[in-house]
Amino acid sequence: MILERSHWLGLEAATVRPATPVIGTLGPAGTSSEEAATHLRAVLDPDGDPTEAAADVRLYDSYEEAGEALTAGEVGRLVVANAYAGVNAFYMNPALELAGAFVFDTPRYGIARARGRWVPPRPRVATHPAPAALVAELLPTPYTAKELVLMTSTSTAARAARDLDTDVALTTEPAAALHELEFISRTRPIRMLWSVFVNR
Numbered sequence: 001m002i003l004e005r006s007h008w009l010g011l012e013a014a015t016v017r018p019a020t021p022v023i024g025t026l027g028p029a030g031t032s033s034e035e036a037a038t039h040l041r042a043v044l045d046p047d048g049d050p051t052e053a054a055a056d057v058r059l060y061d062s063y064e065e066a067g068e069a070l071t072a073g074e075v076g077r078l079v080v081a082n083a084y085a086g087v088n089a090f091y092m093n094p095a096l097e098l099a100g101a102f103v104f105d106t107p108r109y110g111i112a113r114a115r116g117r118w119v120p121p122r123p124r125v126a127t128h129p130a131p132a133a134l135v136a137e138l139l140p141t142p143y144t145a146k147e148l149v150l151m152t153s154t155s156t157a158a159r160a161a162r163d164l165d166t167d168v169a170l171t172t173e174p175a176a177a178l179h180e181l182e183f184i185s186r187t188r189p190i191r192m193l194w195s196v197f198v199n200r
């Protein structure tokens with residue numbers, strides 16, 4: 001079976017009723033995680049007010065901080081990308097429970113630069129570690145990466161390129177728009193599995 005966009009594995013996430021509807025995930029604004037959490041919020045409450053829905057997605061500097069917010073009861077659900085190398089910690093945490101999982105395409109990823117910035121043939125590229133392999137796939141000729149500068153999210157990677165800390169960033173369309181970057185490569189989404197954790 002080929003998993004489709006928005007395919008659900010287990011509907012418990014929709015039936016478990018945490019004390020708060022707020023969903024915690026990785027930020028800042030513009031991450032794939034933010035889009036996935038916003039999608040989950042819409043699935044859980046399809047008739048909900050979009051303004052309230054946006055307020056129900058809370059962004060943290062790391063998935064671990066979002067996990068602490070879950071155990072502290074600040075958020076009722078935690079959304080983590082399964083491509084995240086540290087996702088095992090959430091599965092092993094006896095205080096947490098996997099409530100469900102869903103397939104959801106990330107926003108489109110590409111290599112972006114600050115508007116009008118000259119890019120050297122061997123650029124320094126800001127990227128989150130999870131999608132780093134896309135740098136070689138997407139970087140157009142004649143460029144080859146000189147160095148991958150690892151960042152905490154695709155959105156902080158975009159910020160690094162905007163602040164000229166790196167030549168370019170591997171980032172998402174929303175993060176590139178927020179930080180006024182322009183793509184120098186083609187873009188593509190990643191079909192991703194997202195885990196939803198709740199307190200046990």
Ligand SMILES: O=C(O)C(=O)C[C@]1(C(=O)O)C=C[C@@H](O)C=C1
Pocket residue numbers: 026030031032033034081082083084085106128130131152153154155172190192
């Ligand atoms: O940085 C982001 O935009 C994220 O949501 C994180 C994350 C990840 O940790 O796996 C999510 C999905 C993509 O594979 C790349 C990065």
